[in-house]
Amino acid sequence: MGTISLRNAGHRAGDLLFSDLNLVIADGDHVGLVAPNGRGKSTLLRAMAGQLELSEGELTRSRGLLVGYVPQDVAPAALGIDLHTFVADGLGPEQRETEAWRAEMVLEEFEIPSALRSRPLGELSGGWQRMALLARCWVREPNALLLDEPTNHLDLGRVGFVERWLSYAAKDLPVVIASHDRAFLDATTNRTLFLRPSEQPFFPLPFSKARSELDRLDEAAEAHRERDLKQAAQLRRQAATLTNIGINSGSDLLTVKSRQLRERADRIEGQVQSVHKDRTGVVRLGNSGADARIMLSFAKVEVATPDGRMLFVIDRLRLFQGERMVVLGRNGAGKSRLMALLTSALGGAEVEGLRISPQVAAGYMDQGLAWLPLDEAPFDFLAARSGDGDRRIIALLAGAGFSPERQTRPIATLSLGQRARLALLALRLARPNFYLLDEPTNHLDIPGQEQLEADIVEEGATVVLVSHDRTFLRSIGTRYFEIKGRRLVEVDGPEAFLDEQEKG
The missing domain is CATH 3.40.50.300 (P-loop containing nucleotide triphosphate hydrolases)
Structure with missing residues (x-):
């Protein structure tokens, strides 16, 4: 059984990207990783792949787990390499000497046209570069997959191909997919992790159902927050009233009671957690209007x-x-x-x-x-x-x-x-x-x-x-x-x- 485990995991890159992440990803778990741009999805995938050390917590992989990682783009240094060589190089020098045939098998499996296989990656479309990255990853026969925006630049036919491929080839593997393609996440995942700076909501559901559940929890948390803040404000008003009465009457007991109410309000406000809001910014478009029909x-x-x-x-x-x-x-x-x-x-x-x-x-x-x-x-x-x-x-x-x-x-x-x-x-x-x-x-x-x-x-x-x-x-x-x-x-x-x- 292959697993990737995170305990109190977090990372800072200037800002806090995420923290207190506790999660075990096991065989058959296909996890959709969702967060706004720049909030740590690629960082977490690279850490799971062993390419980066997290600044907080622990990340462990089960013994013998071979992780296949697909980044968002082909490295610039590889753009001059032909597609066939690029895929075969995924085997490593020793394995390639004896098992170079694996590259041909994977190229056939991914239905990459023969005419494209001898061309440099830099001459190919972004979609074919994406397929080359997937093929290079798969040629090693990994037993866990980490995919960073796997549908970028793919047309609908190729997106459908990747969906079908994941459903049979990776059915029983641990899989983590970072993607902004909502339909793709619904088709390929059975769990969803929403990556946030201070909390990491995780649901055993595909994206759309998980998003609905998250919205419900956020609304409930906001309502609870408002109730707590109203209670704290009421305690402060009561404290102010008692302070005035205590000053006018010279009662030390009322002054002590007023201080206790303020301290209670401080504790409540300190415990209130703001509901998470995406901080990548909002751009609102408009319509300048026209009279023409x-x-x-x-x-x-x-x-x-x-x-x-x-x-x-x-x-x-x-x-x-x-x-x-x-x-x-x-x-x-x-x-x-x-x-x-x-x-x-x-x-x-x-x-x-x-x-x-x-x-x-x-x-x-x-x-x-x-x-x-x-x-x-x-x-x-x-x-x-x-x-x-x-x-x-x-x-x-x-x-x-x-x-x-x-x-x-x-x-x-x-x-x-x-x-x-x-x-x-x-x-x-x-x-x-x-x-x-x-x-x-x-x-x-x-x-x-x-x-x-x-x-x-x-x-x-x-x-x-x-x-x-x-x-x-x-x-x-x-x-x-x-x-x-x-x-x-x-x-x-x-x-x-x-x-x-x-x-x-």
């Missing part, structure tokens, strides 16, 4: 590759104000080309058959965040895009979770999650009434995803969305279109397409 109108619009090869046609489509259009399609069908065409048109380029209301004020967010100037600081970047004063920019950044020192560091030093929040701030400052969103949740944590969903729905802005996040596109969409047979066809909903993708 039709925001976009398509009539025989062709979507083509950069070299002119036609991918599909939009015969006739009108997108009305407030509608949220989700575009579905397999990888390579043309979703990204459609988003590029719309971006170009919204920037002023003429596109035959496409009419855009002059009232459209567009905001765009892409999956790669490549448009962020990495050498600029967040403050300088936002100040150049906004007419708001310095204090306003500083307050916005602080509200989004950027400390004063992070506001003046280059964007290149920020995590991908922090860059995503900065991109959302830039989007907010653009004051759009039309959002063009290409995989906007790629690097957002779960609180950020939920906030983005709520803002878009509540504000009533018009949206065109491409996303592999099943929970997000289900929550956002009011109209769904699928690229089928070189046509963009409106469908009743996303479920048929999602089922087809998840089943491979």
Whole structure:
């Protein structure tokens, strides 16, 4: 039986990331590790993998436990290595000499095309790099798995593949998965750990059910906190009254009694624990509004590759104000080309058959965040895009979770999650009434995803969305279109397409 055990475990990296974590992960435990960006998920996984020492408590692995760890990204030094070699190197020099055949078996198991196996990792998409990381981990035949954002950059078909693979290959192993993909967590985990600075709620439930239970407990804790604070305030009022009476009457007994009431109030307030709040910051989007009824109108619009090869046609489509259009399609069908065409048109380029209301004020967010100037600081970047004063920019950044020192560091030093929040701030400052969103949740944590969903729905802005996040596109969409047979066809909903993708 393989186990990973934590006793009073905690870690500080400047701030306290987590503390007092007591947990045993055993065979068949598939644990979803949930926390906002920067709150210690990757740190805990690296510690479990033996790559980092925790600053507090104990972490032990059962004797002989071989842990397979999949980080978020391929190390830069490995980008020049071909995929086959990268996977085979997971065996180690001695084992590779006698068991190199294992690499071929795993590449077949993971259905990685032969044409990709001899190519350097740096020439492959993020999705294929992710599959290479999984294959390199699995080639060692580990008896425990630690996966850090395993669905990043994967299309829906590959996400479905990983879900199925975990269900049979890792069914009886201890598995810990750090992920912001809510649907993936529901499909692959049977336990959920919410990592927090001062408490670590753990439930023998998949994410959605665990989240509902956590919300219930947080509401109860908040209600209990309010009752305790009211009692403490009442004791202080009583103490103040007795103090006045004691002074006026010269009664030492009343003065002593007043002091006792204040001490009791101090004890109650000292015991009150604030209900946990995610501290990564919040970015609220808006809708500047428009009078136009039709925001976009398509009539025989062709979507083509950069070299002119036609991918599909939009015969006739009108997108009305407030509608949220989700575009579905397999990888390579043309979703990204459609988003590029719309971006170009919204920037002023003429596109035959496409009419855009002059009232459209567009905001765009892409999956790669490549448009962020990495050498600029967040403050300088936002100040150049906004007419708001310095204090306003500083307050916005602080509200989004950027400390004063992070506001003046280059964007290149920020995590991908922090860059995503900065991109959302830039989007907010653009004051759009039309959002063009290409995989906007790629690097957002779960609180950020939920906030983005709520803002878009509540504000009533018009949206065109491409996303592999099943929970997000289900929550956002009011109209769904699928690229089928070189046509963009409106469908009743996303479920048929999602089922087809998840089943491979």
